[in-house]
Amino acid sequence: MGWMRRGVYAAALPAEPLDIKDAAKPSVEHIERVDIPAPPSAPPTKRKGARRRTPVTEEELAIAAGGREPVDPDDLPFIPPESISKHDNLKDGLWIVVEDRVYDCTNFLDLHPGGPEVFHQFAGKQCTWQFWKWHSRKHLEPWEESLLIGYTYPVPPNPYPEPKRWIRTGSL
Numbered sequence: 001m002g003w004m005r006r007g008v009y010a011a012a013l014p015a016e017p018l019d020i021k022d023a024a025k026p027s028v029e030h031i032e033r034v035d036i037p038a039p040p041s042a043p044p045t046k047r048k049g050a051r052r053r054t055p056v057t058e059e060e061l062a063i064a065a066g067g068r069e070p071v072d073p074d075d076l077p078f079i080p081p082e083s084i085s086k087h088d089n090l091k092d093g094l095w096i097v098v099e100d101r102v103y104d105c106t107n108f109l110d111l112h113p114g115g116p117e118v119f120h121q122f123a124g125k126q127c128t129w130q131f132w133k134w135h136s137r138k139h140l141e142p143w144e145e146s147l148l149i150g151y152t153y154p155v156p157p158n159p160y161p162e163p164k165r166w167i168r169t170g171s172l
């Protein structure tokens, strides 16, 4: 897209014949980048710094694990739903449930690229659809070993109903 043929702009070129040295130059121009500033009234669409390009460090994983030793996922315990609802604050531990998996996020809040606030909303609760709205497996995987503490059943209800997804049938 950034490549344009010079001939298109022939009208903008000088009338005199080009110097032979110029003629030997490549006949395309590379436009690096065009910044179009957003209008001042545009609301922010992303939380500043929500995306990170650097890999997660060992130190961050250790902080997120809060001193827990890594456990083989097959050896993690079953956690009853009553226990999950009690872990809805930073003092007793802040857990969330995605699918049937229980994550202890107590020490992860400040490392979360999406910010700490979201965890208070879902503390001690199931937030499966909200989680997949913002993440894919690749976001979860690096942190899973540090945060996953067990499995639960029945999965606690999600406090908010998932909005319906509409598909357009006109083009089918």
Ligand code: HEM
Binding pocket: 045, 046, 047, 050, 051, 052, 096, 103, 105, 112, 113, 114, 115, 118, 119, 122, 127, 130, 131, 134, 135, 139, 140, 143, 144, 147
């Ligand atoms: C196991 C717990 C969680 C992990 C490991 C996790 C991980 C991440 C990661 C890696 C990102 C950066 C995504 C990117 O680079 O594009 C992110 C962003 C985000 N996360 Fe989480 N997250 C967790 C829980 C949650 C929860 C419970 C919510 C709320 C529903 C949430 C909401 C968000 C939001 C809103 C963003 C910013 C997305 C954007 O603006 O692009 N996260 N999270």
